Amino acid sequence: MKPGLSPTEWQQLREEEHSYLEEAVTTVTPYTGISSNALAHLRDEWISWKDDFILIDIPPEDSCNDYKMSSGGGLSNEPPMYDHRVEPCIRCKNEGKTDGFENLEPSGYTRTKVDQVILHREIASPAVEFIETVFQVYNRPELGVIPDSVHEAANRVLNGEKSEHDYCKLKRTAPVIYAHYGLSCDDISQLTTYRPSTIKQIVQTTPGVNFDNISTVEFLRVISNKEPVTVSELSNELGYYRSPTHTRLTNLKKEGRVTVSNNNPGRPAATWTTTSQWNKPFRCSECDFTTYSLGGIRTHRGQIHEQN
Numbered sequence: 001m002k003p004g005l006s007p008t009e010w011q012q013l014r015e016e017e018h019s020y021l022e023e024a025v026t027t028v029t030p031y032t033g034i035s036s037n038a039l040a041h042l043r044d045e046w047i048s049w050k051d052d053f054i055l056i057d058i059p060p061e062d063s064c065n066d067y068k069m070s071s072g073g074g075l076s077n078e079p080p081m082y083d084h085r086v087e088p089c090i091r092c093k094n095e096g097k098t099d100g101f102e103n104l105e106p107s108g109y110t111r112t113k114v115d116q117v118i119l120h121r122e123i124a125s126p127a128v129e130f131i132e133t134v135f136q137v138y139n140r141p142e143l144g145v146i147p148d149s150v151h152e153a154a155n156r157v158l159n160g161e162k163s164e165h166d167y168c169k170l171k172r173t174a175p176v177i178y179a180h181y182g183l184s185c186d187d188i189s190q191l192t193t194y195r196p197s198t199i200k201q202i203v204q205t206t207p208g209v210n211f212d213n214i215s216t217v218e219f220l221r222v223i224s225n226k227e228p229v230t231v232s233e234l235s236n237e238l239g240y241y242r243s244p245t246h247t248r249l250t251n252l253k254k255e256g257r258v259t260v261s262n263n264n265p266g267r268p269a270a271t272w273t274t275t276s277q278w279n280k281p282f283r284c285s286e287c288d289f290t291t292y293s294l295g296g297i298r299t300h301r302g303q304i305h306e307q308n
Contacts, residue, residue, distance in 0.1 A: 001198065001202055002172065002202075003169075003176075003202065003207070004030075004169060004172030004173035004176040004202055005030070005170065005173040005176065006176065006208035007176065007177070007208050007209055008208055010173055010176070010177065014027075014126065016157070018157065019153070021145060021149060021153035022153045023130055025039070025154045025157060025167065025170055026157055026170070027127040027129075027130045028042075028127045029154075029170045029174070030127075030177055031124040031127040031191075031192075032119065032174060032191075032193065033117070033171045033172070033175070033192040033193040033194050036147045036150040036151055036154075036167050037091060037101065037103065038058045038101075038103055038115065039147075040089070040143060040145045040146055041065055041101040041142065041143070042143040043065075043141060043143070044140070044142065045141075047135065052121055053120045054118070054119040054121070055116065056117045056118075058103055058115035058116070058117070059103065060102065060103050061101060061102045062101045063101065064089055065085055065089060065101075065142055065143075065144050065145075065146075066084065066141070067144040068144055068145070068146065069081070069082065069083075069145055069149070079133075089146040090148065091147045103115060115193050117193060120191075122287055122288060122289035122300075122304070123178075123181060123300070154166040154170055172206075174188075174192045174193075174194065175188050175203055176203060176206050176209050178191060179209050180208075180299055181295070181299055182215070182216065182291055182295050185197075215293065216252075216294040216295070217292050219238070220257060220258070220279065222234065223258060223272060223274050224274045224278060224279075227271075227273040227274060228261060228273050229271060229273075230269040230272070231245055232269065234272070249272055251294055252294060255282060255297070256277055257275055257277060257278045258275060259272070259273055259274075259275060261273070282297035283297075284300060284301065287304070
């Protein structure tokens with residue numbers, strides 16, 4: 001399984017100015033993992049608007065778009081004007097058995113189930129904001145583009161050669177983003193179109209993120225069971241090097257989850273203990289976002305609040 005964009009690469013991509021379609025492929029695609037065909041045909045009737053999240057049910061097949069972008073549309077950062085579509089888009093016409101949308105993967109395989117994806121308003125706020133702008137601010141019934149335009153937009157933002165591979169890399173970024181937030185394979189599979197086994201493969205091959213490190217909760221539980229504990233003792237227990245262990249302890253101290261008895265060099269070695277809050281979730285002070293992952297709360301602040 002090929003990698004997705006690393007967390008750093010995706011963040012750099014998000015800092016650039018994007019057109020309407022480029023915004024779709026850099027927000028909706030990396031948070032959902034849906035096919036280019038599904039994104040191009042995305043419509044309001046597939047979306048359930050909830051207080052805390054948006055639920056998207058993508059059927060195995062449906063009619064093609066009723067509208068298409070006017071000539072030159074999609075180059076601005078606002079939804080372009082619509083024209084009524086007289087006949088199905090080229091891909092639906094060539095691949096769809098009913099001259100309509102089919103939820104096809106690049107291999108041509110038609111899914112037998114409904115693809116269901118969830119966009120939490122806090123974790124996936126860029127994607128939620130884009131979808132709300134299209135379907136609630138502008139009251140569009142559908143995104144109204146063709147799959148080829150989606151691939152061209154992905155090609156532009158990744159500066160690649162014209163192919164479907166750029167969009168696929170953006171698709172594979174979905175598990176990477178959520179893993180970076182500290183979610184498990186099973187959690188990610190509930191939010192995206194990917195199975196847990198595929199999620200694990202994508203994450204393992206993408207630099208800058210992995211599932212191999214012990215979770216924040218387990219890390220703190222080891223400290224709680226053995227406290228007071230030194231960095232050396234904790235490193236030996238977990239099989240970690242001293243430097244990353246100390247860094248993690250320092251970051252947890254800033255979050256009020258551990259305390260240190262002696263932070264000076266030399267003997268006796270500093271010992272670390274947990275606070276009464278060690279098993280409580282991290283909560284963002286500026287919104288309702290919560291997570292049990294140290295990396296998740298730090299990433300959330302950096303991407304959602306500190307850049308604004």
